[in-house]
Amino acid sequence: xxxxxxxxxxxxxxxxxxxxxxxxxxxxxxxxxxxxxxxxxxxxxxxxxxxxxxxxxxxxxxxxxxxxxxxxxxxxxxxxxxxxxxxxxxxxxxxxxxxxxxxxxxxxxxxxxxxxxxxxxxxxxxxxxxxxxxxxxxxxxxxxxxxxxxxxxxxxxxxxxxxxxxxxxxxxxxxxxxxxxxxxxxxxxxxxxxxxxxxxxxxxxxxxxxxxxxxxxxxxxxxxxxxxxxxxxxxxxxxxxxxxxxxxxxxxxxxxxxxxxxxxxxxxxxxxxxxxxxxxxxxxxxxxxxxxxxxxxxxxxxxxxxxxxxxxxxxxxxxxxxxxxxxxxxxxxxxxxxxxxxxxxxxxxxxxxxxxxxxxxxxxxxxxxxxxxxxxxxxxxxxxxxxxxxxxxxxxxxxxxxxxxxxxxxxxxxxxxxxxxxxxxxxxxxxx
Ligand code: AMP
Ligand code: GLY
Numbered sequence: 272x273x274x275x276x277x278x279x280x281x282x283x284x285x286x287x288x289x290x291x292x293x294x295x296x297x298x299x300x301x302x303x304x305x306x307x308x309x310x311x312x313x314x315x316x317x318x319x320x321x322x323x324x325x326x327x328x329x330x331x332x333x334x335x336x337x338x339x340x341x342x343x344x345x346x347x348x349x350x351x352x353x354x355x356x357x358x359x360x361x362x363x364x365x366x367x368x369x370x371x372x373x374x375x376x377x378x379x380x381x382x383x384x385x386x387x388x389x390x391x392x393x394x395x396x397x398x399x400x401x402x403x404x405x406x407x408x409x410x411x412x413x414x415x416x417x418x419x420x421x422x423x424x425x426x427x428x429x430x431x432x433x434x435x436x437x438x439x440x441x442x443x444x445x446x447x448x449x450x451x452x453x454x455x456x457x458x459x460x461x462x463x464x465x466x467x468x469x470x471x472x473x474x475x476x477x478x479x480x481x482x483x484x485x486x487x488x489x490x491x492x493x494x495x496x497x498x499x500x501x502x503x504x505x506x507x508x509x510x511x512x513x514x515x516x517x518x519x520x521x522x523x524x525x526x527x528x529x530x531x532x533x534x535x536x537x538x539x540x541x542x543x544x545x546x547x548x549x550x551x552x553x554x555x556x557x558x559x560x561x562x563x564x565x566x567x568x569x570x571x572x573x574x575x576x577x578x579x580x581x582x583x584x585x586x587x588x589x590x591x592x593x594x595x596x597x598x599x600x601x602x603x604x605x606x607x608x609x610x611x612x613x614x615x616x617x618x619x620x621x622x623x624x625x626x627x628x629x630x631x632x633x634x635x636x637x638x639x640x641x642x643x644x645x646x647x648x649x650x651x652x653x654x655x656x657x658x659x660x661x662x663x664x665x666x667x668x669x670x671x672x673x674x675x676x677x678x679x680x681x682x683x684x685x686x687x688x689x690x691x692x693x694x695x696x697x698x699x700x701x702x703x
Contacts, residue, residue, distance in 0.1 A: 278340025
């Protein structure tokens with residue numbers, strides 16, 4: 272099979288690395304890709320939202336399957352674009368259709384979906400510029416912290432958590448009346464704050480059946496002890512030690528099953544990954560958000576733990592035969608640490624030469640923001656590399672990743688030295 276992966280991050284490099292191992296693969300393409308994918312696939316310099324150019328590559332390279340990494344093209348309807356085109360209709364696309372991708376594209380849509388299917392989530396109300404005053408009144412009924420969410424895609428920046436009522440009102444006005452996040456904040460969801468510990472559950476569905484993939488926990492803040500600005504993710508661990516059998520049983524019953532059943536009931540066509548952001552409050556799972564793709568850097572720990580041939584799995588998703596597949600998961604723990612550019616998530620510079628990667632033998636190095644120029648690997652983004660290792664538990668996996676990342680260098684390189692700081696080693700295995 273000829274396969275095209277859309278995207279350019281660590282997630283896409285991890286997918287490409289895994290797909291390279293498939294006996295079903297003929298040629299692999301990544302668009303636009305990075306220096307890591309350039310070594311194992313052919314990079315094609317086109318944007319993930321340029322459907323016309325994607326069509327032309329798919330036809331000229333005789334692509335059989337397209338795997339969509341990021342959410343933007345899914346929310347923009349790339350799967351539907353293929354289905355509506357006579358020349359593309361029979362090409363498998365991994366990722367939901369537009370109607371279902373609204374689970375990530377609109378927080379309000381996701382909230383209504385959860386309400387309809389009785390999936391536990393924080394209580395909420397949504398507001399527009401016309402109902403700003405009602406929004407103020409609703410805030411007054413809540414106790415701080417106040418959670419304000421731009422309805423649409425806002426590059427991971429659309430959620431504000433504020434302690435002060437006056438500030439929450441000011442921000443609500445800025446979002447609704449002053450388009451703080453552009454069109455994404457024309458509607459704002461205000462919800463109850465949930466105090467607990469976060470984790471993510473990944474599900475692969477063919478629209479009929481599903482497989483629950485490994486859990487992962489990501490570290491979003493830039494600073495030690497989960498402080499400072501939000502990033503795309505500074506590291507991740509899989510499995511999550513506190514997601515024990517009793518908790519995961521609740522997640523299956525209360526969240527995963529009703530989500531997949533809800534998609535069917537609502538006729539939302541879904542062939543792809545569902546990324547369920549959860550918060551464990553006491554022993555109960557609540558859904559914080561849905562994403563319609565794999566996470567990044569979660570993919571860098573989840574994908575290496577999948578032992579099945581990934582192309583076989585995707586083929587089953589496309590043909591709706593996932594039920595016949597027996598999922599095999601590596602029982603070891605995987606941990607990843609992100610090396611980022613100095614200044615990230617604020618301003619940072621690019622084009623710094625990266626050295627030391629060839630000395631790493633105990634870990635996998637997935638490229639994120641990198642590019643290949645005149646034979647050199649240069650930084651080309653905020654998040655630059657993810658260093659993934661396996662261990663008997665997350666402590667051992669992290670130790671290896673920290674040893675490996677110590678060999679890498681580029682000007683301004685930064686990473687969190689405390690990934691996993693909030694976890695305890697468990698002696699019993701997580702139920703995967
Ligand atoms: P989201 O984009 O919806 O995942 O929100 C971004 C982050 O905000 C989450 O990862 C949580 O850390 C936090 N968050 C979102 N909603 C809530 C909530 N209702 N209660 C507490 N924290 C939240
Ligand atoms: N690491 C969080 C995300 O991919 O959305």
